Amino acid sequence: MIQRFKDNNIKSFLSYLFFRFSQKIGNRIQRNLNFKGDYQFVDRIQGADKVMIIVAGYKPDLWEMTIPRMIRAVKDAKIDVCIVQPKANENSPKLIEIAEMNSWSYLCTEENKLSLAQNIAIDLHKDAKYIYKVDEDIFLPQGFVDSFMRYYSMSDDAGYDGGLYVPLLNVNGHTYIKLLEKLDLIDDYSEKIESPKSSCTNVKAHYDPEASYYLWKNILPFDETAEKILNSPTDISVCPHRFSIGAFMITREFWSVVGGFKQSPLEAVLGVEEDQICVDCSRHSKPIVVFNNILVGHFSFGPQTKFMTEKINELKAIDEDLVVGELNHK
Template sequence: MSFISRIIKAIQKKGLVGFFWAAIADIFGRLEGYLNNIRDRSTSYKFINKSKGQSNLIVVLAGYKSYLWPFTLESIYKYQSMNTDVCIVSPGKYSKKLEQLCENNGWSYLSVKRNSPGVALNQAIRLHPNADYIYKLDEDILISENFFENLKMGYELTSKKSLLEPGFVAPVLNINGISYSIFLKEFGLEKEYQEKFGNIIKRCGDLPVHNNPETAWWIWKNTLPFQEKAKKLSENEFNYSVCSTRFSIGAILFRREFIEQVGGFKSAWHSGVLGVDEDELCRDCTSHSRPIYMIHNTLAGHFSFYPQESYMKTKLSEMSLLDPKVFH
């Protein structure tokens, strides 16, 4: 159908006024995407490239919680696959310590001047053109053995079983408003949780698991020893569930074609505004019929949400006593 024919058909369907306003909306939508692209690409950065051109890429947002790196980044180094590139990304800052850590581990390091996770993630993906499967992690995520393999297997199995390819898949995160209910059920902790903190409700925000430091500590005490709990979960028969709400993207796996299809990770025009990338990605999953799947036999540990962080930092010594192999 020619361009003129499409216009005539659109006018017949919507009327002249409807066609006019639809055209204006489309123009502004395209303009916004164009301006965002210019903004993102014009942001200065420093990139130390150690990529081997692998099809699997691990991107880690880091630079603000150095006290966790000996545990979280070490777990990535320990369990990364040989056929995977790793890139540590610092939005809004440069860390000499991270650059040296990446040099020691054979990882790439990207420092982006603009303090925007979405911009930083998009830049990292552009700088790894061969990457197809992309794992995105935050620096406060502790991973388990076979984490990457199990999550990728989960991606492929959910796509096959549901006939709907995922927008992204995620592990069971212990400190998370949606998947914590799976964690509690798998380890028989539902009754005790309800006695201590009230009803188990799934929601992205405004729950004890988000804002109560004692809840975070209680869950972590029941998560340790971490690798033993993760192994126990991984031995279960494969199972998954769909998240129909917003979901934390602290640890996810997605494919390049999807993130390119939706125009990359979104970000606010003001630097330092957090959460836009997560919110918009979940919206993109819905609008493009790409579900969010939680993989039940893959465990990851989320250290805390912001209201819990100060308290949880005081518990690191106790965590080292409960699990010296991880929190050494």
């Protein structure tokens, strides 16, 4: 019996060693996927402690509305900006021009690997302690960066040690409920779309075109609504489930702890980094902190995009200031 006990202990110890060895090899392979790849980089880094990564390249029809808002949002902020494009395409020359006109950096990976492109860009901005990521279909309000940092400080003072920090997005399966509450539209939305519930994917705010249009037309004029919500009582909360990461801020410290955003071995695979970073928030006991006073527009999710694109002129007619400036304006 004593011998059996010893044998079991040896087997357990050997199993543990094998597990640790496999884990170490797996982590090394994943890190190579996350950070190793060929890329083109136009360096205009100024050494700021903040960087905004703008992921772009596939929705040029939106740029006249979204990019001038990004230009305005960073105008007076001490922040580096880098347009990140996973693999070059016919839109690359325009993105290179936009970056040059605004003294932004530009990075393009040889392969269509979203997380790899973002990780390389973040790694190159060595002095950036705070990393903002926004997709090309995101509409930013005026003063976004400064407001976000102010709420980050307030959340820290309130005891929130977050993994991700996110704004109040209109087309989002979690934050749309808080938006409806602030605009006193819960009953109206329930009648016209569905009874609101919080879910990353299993709600109409995530997939139904009529829901996305509702969540857009009711926040216009955009800047007026954003200012009203910003000036309302301070409202900070946490998201209890996976969050769609079209716009967020992450500290360099936490990004480093989790080994960067997870990259699939295959090209053009979406959602891997979103799933991973939300899991990592839970694993490291870091909440997804929501700044409910900072309204940010998200144009649409995939199933909603065709319908919403057809509605662009209607949105512009409702809000003549939806386009805030020239695309290449410094």
